[in-house]
Amino acid sequence: MRNIFIGLLFFAGIYSFAQEAGKAGELLRNEASATEMQSAKSKGLDNRNDNSNNSGFRNPNNQNNRGRNPNYQWNQNYGYSEVFLRIPEMGYFTVELGDQVISNNSGKYRFFDLQSGRVPISIYDNGFLIYRTTLQLRNNNRLVLDFFTNNGLYLLDSYPVQSQSYGFNDWNDVWNDLYGNNQSGNWNNSGNVMDHNTFRQFFLMFDKEPFDDGKIAMINQQMRNSQFTSEQIRDLVKSISFDKNKIMLAKSM
Incomplete structure (x- = not known):
């Protein structure tokens, strides 16, 4: 009987520290309309660059390329922000944030070199828009978010970007610590x-x-x-x- 009681306490402790969808963070409202979510997004590549048919790699014999100097921007300084999004579900998702797009099935979407200000974020499942909202990015700050297809997008934290932050042994702690699962001790540098x-x-x-x-x-x-x-x-x-x-x-x- 004593062993059963100890076992129940053990499982109760595990359950109390488990992450749950929507348990942490601030819910960001879905701004996508029902009509927008009914049609699939085209998988074609973006064509906003004004260099159609003039690439030296695509057309090595193009006489127009000789003597042409591309408009290089070596030091673009328009602010710097980061967004770390996790989708802890099995599946292949596409996340579009401003002018950046990431598609994978790893569940981790890390965006760097973002302009500060109001930036739209859209999430696609099999080419269909399922969620869209607007993030308020601050210069030299990182937003950490979780997305659940049944619960929505949650803002977990926002904090200044520091160089030592890139020394994490486990990137997952960026999300997990915000649920109270801080077991690594990396944040407790009291001295x-x-x-x-x-x-x-x-x-x-x-x-x-x-x-x-x-x-x-x-x-x-x-x-x-x-x-x-x-x-x-x-x-x-x-x-x-x-x-x-x-x-x-x-x-x-």
Whole structure:
């Protein structure tokens, strides 16, 4: 009887930490109409580039290519954002985000070099549009999302992009940790106090955030990786607009 009771407690613990569709994050409303979802998207390649029939690879004997200089843009600087989307279902999906498209059956869709601002995202299943909405991207930020065909698209987190983020041993933790399944310990660097130069870089980005909620979210994300000194905490709290938010932040730090 005792073994049965222990077994039930064990399975109850596993179930309580299991990920569930729609359990975490903010639901982003589907903006696709019923009519749009009835017709399949053409699989033809995009033809927006104004270079039809003039490629030296397609037409090596084309006399027009001689002396022609393509319009190279070596240093395009229009902002930088990232979006990490997971579709934890077996199947081949296509995700269109702004002017980028990714198709695979791995369930992981990672977009880089995105312009900041309002960017449309569309999700296709077998060529049919099943979900479309608009994301608000911030410069030097990453959005983490989950999509479920029966539940919708959920925004799990948004945080500043940091160079050390690319040292993850397990990319899946980007999603899994947001469900409270943090078992790797990668985020708990309690002894890592932020140095002065790193803090100034963080504070410059932090100070550009206009709303208290956004600033507090940035601080909470940073605290997963490092600690602040008392002087740094003072500067951060001082930058918060409302007194009640200052008190709440000071207590949490």
